[in-house]
Amino acid sequence: MTALADSVADASWTTALRRWNTVCWVLFGAMAVGLVTAAPPGGSTYEALALLGCVVLCYAVLDRRPGNPVVRPQVYLSVLVLALGGLAYLGGGYAALFMVTLPHYWMFGRTPRISMGFLGLAAGATLTGALVREGWSAEFFGETMVSVLIVVAVGVLIGLWAHSVVAQSAERARLIEELERTQAELSEAHQRQGAADERERMARDIHDTLAQGFASIIVLAEAARAGMADDPGRSAQQLRSIESTARENLAEARELVGSAGQPGPGRVVSGSVARTLRRTLDRFVEDTGLAVDADLADLECDQQTRIALLRCTQESLANVRKHARASTVGVVLVRRPYGVELEITDDGTGFVAEESTGFGLDGMHKRLAELGGRLTVTSSVGDGTRILATIPTADESDGAEA
Structure with a gap:
C-alpha cells in the first residue's frame, strides 16, 4: 500500500x-x-x-x-x-x-x-x-x-x-x-456466507424430506418383516407404504435438484394448508396406527408458509414416532390476529427441552425465523410435548411494520 x-x-x-x-x-x-x-x-x-x-x-x-x-x-x-x-x-x-x-x-x-x-x-x-x-x-x-x-x-x-x-x-x-x-473482502465474505446459507438450507431440506422418508422406510420395513408370519395383511399394507414413501422421496429429490439455486420466497402459490397436512397425518396414522385428533382450519397462504408448516408437522411427527412412545397426537391449525398458528401435542414420554441438541428442532427454529415466525417447545419428562409454530402472514407483517 x-x-x-x-x-x-x-x-x-x-x-x-x-x-x-x-x-x-x-x-x-x-x-x-x-x-x-x-x-x-x-x-x-x-x-x-x-x-x-x-x-x-x-x-x-x-x-x-x-x-x-x-x-x-x-x-x-x-x-x-x-x-x-x-x-x-x-x-x-x-x-x-x-x-x-x-x-x-x-x-x-x-x-x-x-x-x-x-x-x-x-x-x-x-x-x-x-x-x-x-x-x-x-x-x-x-x-x-x-x-x-x-x-x-x-x-x-x-x-x-x-x-x-x-x-x-x-x-x-x-x-x-x-x-x-475492503469491498473485495466484503464481497468474498458475502459469497462465503451465501454458500454457507445455501448448504445449510439444502441440509435442512434433505433432513426434513429425504432423511425422514428413509427413516420411515426403515421403520416400516422392520415392522413388515417382524409381522410377515403373524399378520400378512398388515405387512402387505406396510410394504405398500414403503413403496409410496420411496416414490415420494424420489419426487422430493427431483424437486430439490430442480429448485437448486432458484429463489423460492419470491414464488407465491395459493393452496390449502389443511389438505396438505391432512394427507401427511393420514400417512402417519396408516404407518403407526396412533390416534390423531386434528382440527385444521382451511387457510390460504403463500408457498413458503405452506412449506414451513408442512416441515414442522413432518419433523414433529417423526420425533413422535422415534422418541415419544405416545398413543395420541393432537394437531391444531388456526389463523390468529398475528398470523398462522400450528400446534402439535402428544401424550408421550416428553423430554427436557433446554437440553435438546437435535438438528430437527434447530432446523425448525431457523426455518420459522427466516419467515419472521417463532417456535415454542414445551415439554417435560413424563408429561408429553407441545410444539407451537407461529408464522406472520403477509397482511399481518405489513400491519406490524405500519
Whole structure:
C-alpha cells in the first residue's frame, strides 16, 4: 500500500512540474541563442555558454542514466547552484535564470527539506556572484537582492503547495486502494456466507424430506418383516407404504435438484394448508396406527408458509414416532390476529427441552425465523410435548411494520 501511494505521489509530482521544467529548458535555449547572436564576442559570453553547457550536459546524463536516485540528482543540483553563481557574476541579465530553475529543486530534491536547502544555496550563490560583480551598491540592494528574495519566497510557497497536493493525492490513492480491498473482502465474505446459507438450507431440506422418508422406510420395513408370519395383511399394507414413501422421496429429490439455486420466497402459490397436512397425518396414522385428533382450519397462504408448516408437522411427527412412545397426537391449525398458528401435542414420554441438541428442532427454529415466525417447545419428562409454530402472514407483517 505504501509503495503504491509513493509511486502515485511521484507520478503526480513529476506531472505537476513537467510543464514548468519544459519552460525552463526553453528559456535556457533562448538565452543560449541570445548570447550567441546579441552579445558581443568576448570571454564572458563564452564562459556563460560553457556554464550553460555544463548544466545541460549534467541534466542529459541524469535524464538518460538515472542511476542512484539520491546521489545523481544532488550532483546535478550542485552543478546548477555553481552555474547560477557564475552566471550572476558574469552579467546582471543572467541572474534571471535563477527564477526559471525553481522546479528543478523540487523535482530532484525528493524531500521538502532537501529542496529548500538547494533553493537556499542557489539564492546564496546568485547573490554572491552579483555582489562580487556589483559590490555593495544601491543597484545590488534595490534590484538584485529584492528580486532574488521574492523569487525564493515564491518558489518556497509554490513548492510546499505542490508537495501538499501530492501528499493529498497519495492519501486519496491509499484510501481508494483500501476501499477497493475492503469491498473485495466484503464481497468474498458475502459469497462465503451465501454458500454457507445455501448448504445449510439444502441440509435442512434433505433432513426434513429425504432423511425422514428413509427413516420411515426403515421403520416400516422392520415392522413388515417382524409381522410377515403373524399378520400378512398388515405387512402387505406396510410394504405398500414403503413403496409410496420411496416414490415420494424420489419426487422430493427431483424437486430439490430442480429448485437448486432458484429463489423460492419470491414464488407465491395459493393452496390449502389443511389438505396438505391432512394427507401427511393420514400417512402417519396408516404407518403407526396412533390416534390423531386434528382440527385444521382451511387457510390460504403463500408457498413458503405452506412449506414451513408442512416441515414442522413432518419433523414433529417423526420425533413422535422415534422418541415419544405416545398413543395420541393432537394437531391444531388456526389463523390468529398475528398470523398462522400450528400446534402439535402428544401424550408421550416428553423430554427436557433446554437440553435438546437435535438438528430437527434447530432446523425448525431457523426455518420459522427466516419467515419472521417463532417456535415454542414445551415439554417435560413424563408429561408429553407441545410444539407451537407461529408464522406472520403477509397482511399481518405489513400491519406490524405500519
